[in-house]
Amino acid sequence: MEANNIIIKPRGCSLFLGLFLFFAFSASLADAETHYHDFVVQQTPVKRLCRTHNIITVNGQFPGPTLEVRDGDTLVIKVVNSARYNVTLHWHGIRQMRTPWADGPEFVTQCPIRPGATYTYRFTIENQEGTLWWHAHSKWLRATVYGALVIYPKMGSSYPFPQPNHEAPILLGEWWDRDPISVLRQATFTGAAPNISDAYTINGQPGDLYRCSSKETVRLPLDSGERILLRIINSALNQQLFFSVANHKLTVVGADAAYTKPFTTTIVMLGPGQTTDVLLTADQPPARYYMAARAYDSAQNAPFDNTTTTAILEYKGACSTKKGQSSKPVFPRLPAYNDTPTVTAFTSRFKSLTTAKVPTKIDESLFFTIGFGFFNCRPGPRCQGPNGTRFGASMNNVSFVLPSSNSILQASYQGIPGVFTTDFPASPPLQFDYTGNVSRALWQPVRGTKVYKLKYGSTVQIVLQDTSIFTIENHPMHLHGYHFYVLALGFGNFNPVTDTAKFNLIDPPVRNTIGVPTGGWAVIRFVADNPGTWLMHCHIDAHLTWGLAMVFLVENGAGELQSIEPPPADLPPC
Ligand code: C2O
Numbered sequence: 001m002e003a004n005n006i007i008i009k010p011r012g013c014s015l016f017l018g019l020f021l022f023f024a025f026s027a028s029l030a031d032a033e034t035h036y037h038d039f040v041v042q043q044t045p046v047k048r049l050c051r052t053h054n055i056i057t058v059n060g061q062f063p064g065p066t067l068e069v070r071d072g073d074t075l076v077i078k079v080v081n082s083a084r085y086n087v088t089l090h091w092h093g094i095r096q097m098r099t100p101w102a103d104g105p106e107f108v109t110q111c112p113i114r115p116g117a118t119y120t121y122r123f124t125i126e127n128q129e130g131t132l133w134w135h136a137h138s139k140w141l142r143a144t145v146y147g148a149l150v151i152y153p154k155m156g157s158s159y160p161f162p163q164p165n166h167e168a169p170i171l172l173g174e175w176w177d178r179d180p181i182s183v184l185r186q187a188t189f190t191g192a193a194p195n196i197s198d199a200y201t202i203n204g205q206p207g208d209l210y211r212c213s214s215k216e217t218v219r220l221p222l223d224s225g226e227r228i229l230l231r232i233i234n235s236a237l238n239q240q241l242f243f244s245v246a247n248h249k250l251t252v253v254g255a256d257a258a259y260t261k262p263f264t265t266t267i268v269m270l271g272p273g274q275t276t277d278v279l280l281t282a283d284q285p286p287a288r289y290y291m292a293a294r295a296y297d298s299a300q301n302a303p304f305d306n307t308t309t310t311a312i313l314e315y316k317g318a319c320s321t322k323k324g325q326s327s328k329p330v331f332p333r334l335p336a337y338n339d340t341p342t343v344t345a346f347t348s349r350f351k352s353l354t355t356a357k358v359p360t361k362i363d364e365s366l367f368f369t370i371g372f373g374f375f376n377c378r379p380g381p382r383c384q385g386p387n388g389t390r391f392g393a394s395m396n397n398v399s400f401v402l403p404s405s406n407s408i409l410q411a412s413y414q415g416i417p418g419v420f421t422t423d424f425p426a427s428p429p430l431q432f433d434y435t436g437n438v439s440r441a442l443w444q445p446v447r448g449t450k451v452y453k454l455k456y457g458s459t460v461q462i463v464l465q466d467t468s469i470f471t472i473e474n475h476p477m478h479l480h481g482y483h484f485y486v487l488a489l490g491f492g493n494f495n496p497v498t499d500t501a502k503f504n505l506i507d508p509p510v511r512n513t514i515g516v517p518t519g520g521w522a523v524i525r526f527v528a529d530n531p532g533t534w535l536m537h538c539h540i541d542a543h544l545t546w547g548l549a550m551v552f553l554v555e556n557g558a559g560e561l562q563s564i565e566p567p568p569a570d571l572p573p574c
Contacts, residue, residue: 031155032072037065039089041113041136041145042082049177049199050212055144056083056136062204063171063235064147067134071154074124079113085181086112089121090137091149092273093257093512096481099123100409100532101567103480105137107402108535108551109409111574112138119572129153130257131169131231131275140541143180146171146235151257160353161253161262164229164279168220172243172270172293172309173201174236184545191375191383191390193302194542200236200293200309207310208290218311220291226282229253234270237541239305240296240474240515242342243268244332245313246289250278252349258483258510259353267335269296269343271476273513273539286315288329297337298474298518306337340518343474347489347517350509358485358505359459359527366452366460367427367494368395369434370475370516370538370548371467373445375399386470392546393538394445396425399547400537401447406574408451408551409533413567424450424550434467434493435519443469445547452550454528456557461487463494464514465521472519475543481534481554483512484526491520499523513539531556531564 044057058064069075081087090104102123103109113119129151136145148169153159176183177198187194199206199213208214222228230250234241244250244267251264254277268276294308312329335342374389385391392399403411403419411419432442454460464477487503503523516522537549556563 031070032074033070034074034076035067035069037067037075037077038080039077040080040082041087043084048175048206048213049210056085056141058145058147062144063173064145066148066150066169068150068152069125070152071125071127071129074122076120076122078118078120080118081113081115084115085141086114086138087136087141087145088112088138089134091121091123091132091134093128093132093483094123095126095128095483095530096123096532097126097530098561098563098565100481100534100564101571103532105480105535107404107407108533110407111572113572117572119570120568122568125151128257130254130259131233131277132257133171133233133235133275135235140180140184140237142235142541143174143176143237146173148231148233150231160259161279162227165226166222167229167231169203170230170232170291171203172232172234172236172241173204174239174305175199175201175206180237188545189382191377191385193391196303197238197305199307200239200241200305202291202293202309202311205311209308209310219314220311221314221316222282223316224282224286228280228282230278230280231275232268232270232278233275234272236272238272240269240271240298240476241293242296242334243270243291243293244334245280245291246330246332247284248280248289248313250280253277253279255350255509256483256511256513260509261351261353261507263349265346265349267342267346269346271474271513271515271539273476273478274515282315286318288315288318288327289313290329290331292332292334294334295337296339296343296474298340298472300471302471304337308334344517347515351507352510356485356507356510358487358508359525360505361459362461363458364454364460366462367465368462368550369397369428369465369467370395370477372470373397373399374443374470376444392445393543393548395548395550396428397445398424398448398450398550399445400549401449401547403449408449410567412533412553413564420449420451420551422451422453422553424452426452434465435472436468438467438469447547450550451533451553454552454554456528456531456555456562458528459525460528461523461525463521463523464516465494466516466519468519474518475516475548476513476539477516477522477536478513478539479534479536481530481532482526483510484524485509486511486514487523487525489517489520489522491517494521494523528552528554530554531562
């Protein structure tokens with residue numbers, strides 16, 4: 001088993017379709033391509049941390065294949081499930097305009113692909129450029145089933161920043177020294193927090209600071225003076241990560257497939273799900289430099305994996321000393337694990353490159369609390385959470401439960417009752433001091449499969465408010481089917497009077513995943529112009545498993561191209 005970032009070239013692009021597009025549409029569309037890929041989900045032996053693990057991969061590759069497309073292209077990915085688990089794949093950050101059937105979260109937009117079954121995901125990239133990624137969206141399979149999705153500008157257009165000499169996806173991952181599905185199974189049984197990971201990885205490799213790993217450490221060669229674009233993706237299951245490269249400045253130029261006003265930093269922090277594109281110039285003495293990532297841990301008194309993953313930036317000709325021995329790479333300075341001020345300083349520098357079209361008249365003003373909760377239960381092996389409870393998490397006190405008889409999308413499309421209810425609350429059932437000392441009486445959420453309905457084209461504002469139930473924590477909140485403007489971030493309880501004045505309505509960053517500050521809030525806005533059922537959730541899978549999620553049901557519009565397409569014929573049955 002081999003291969004980091006093998007790049008799959010489009011296979012058999014249809015000449016006929018190309019010609020058809022050329023004649024049928026304007027010349028600007030003539031360059032749009034259709035890329036066909038086969039993704040075989042399978043069990044693959046890989047050696048990590050001194051022993052062989054049988055992990056689930058796509059095509060035997062870990063990380064999985066990098067998808068490379070241009071804005072406007074269409075992807076057709078035939079997934080064959082040769083593994084022993086149900087699986088679905090999600091194209092994280094792709095808007096899926098009118099194609100919610102291709103989004104992927106199991107029991108939200110589709111039923112899972114059973115072992116032995118096949119499903120073809122078909123979707124078009126519309127007005128997105130930059131770095132996204134794909135991952136499994138079933139149980140914890142994404143621990144090993146993920147890869148980069150790189151969207152280049154349309155043919156004939158270029159980056160809004162200096163052209164790099166090289167580009168490299170940097171996939172940050174999280175590794176357990178056992179089957180991650182069994183880690184999930186154990187936590188689901190006991191009700192306790194899942195075991196922490198044993199390593200982090202860069203492009204699938206833990207690096208020099210772990211046992212039996214240094215031979216395989218990822219190396220990035222470059223020449224003095226060259227400029228490289230690092231497409232950093234946090235594909236870790238449960239951990240926010242700091243990233244830095246020794247002695248080199250990083251110029252941020254994009255995040256979540258949206259360009260940003262360039263700014264220079266030495267530290268990047270990404271929550272699970274987020275991507276950040278940075279330019280790095282080889283302007284240091286020729287030598288070897290570590291790039292390294294380790295945890296940003298914003299919770300209080302919770303165990304976390306405090307190890308550090310490394311890869312090596314290697315100036316050509318600097319690989320060895322005169323004696324033929326490798327010189328020790330320089331190590332970067334990483335912030336303390338709990339360095340929230342560094343995170344705040346970094347996050348507050350994000351601005352969109354161009355002036356934004358932020359909606360100012362709001363149809364739906366929503367306020368969602370996000371945080372932990374606990375289910376009381378009878379003492380026993382299944383109640384090993386704090387004080388004999390089971391861990392939970394909720395939004396507006398609703399702990400989200402996935403349906404199992406059908407997907408929410410199919411149930412809503414076919415009008416099948418009993419799969420979900422439409423009473424997700426617009427605000428918490430009770431107002432309280434969210435980040436203060438919350439009374440234990442408010443610690444218990446209610447389970448439900450509740451969606452919030454949105455009219456086509458309505459303008460939506462959501463205040464995402466962390467709670468201090470059990471602990472405050474930074475939650476990377478991800479919305480499927482959309483990207484959104486981040487108007488403001490802050491600490492404590494959101495104050496509609498004083499905090500509204502701080503909104504950036506000029507050039508707020510566009511994201512699909514926002515880290516809500518620990519013990520704080522974030523305000524986001526979007527226009528509900530994409531019909532379908534769209535999961536919003538914490539991208540920390542432990543929290544998603546506990547119910548930190550909800551679903552928006554965006555209704556069809558009346559106009560042309562404002563309704564979802566009919567379901568594909570091969571949509572997996574439940
Ligand atoms: Cu990156 Cu719901 O996912």
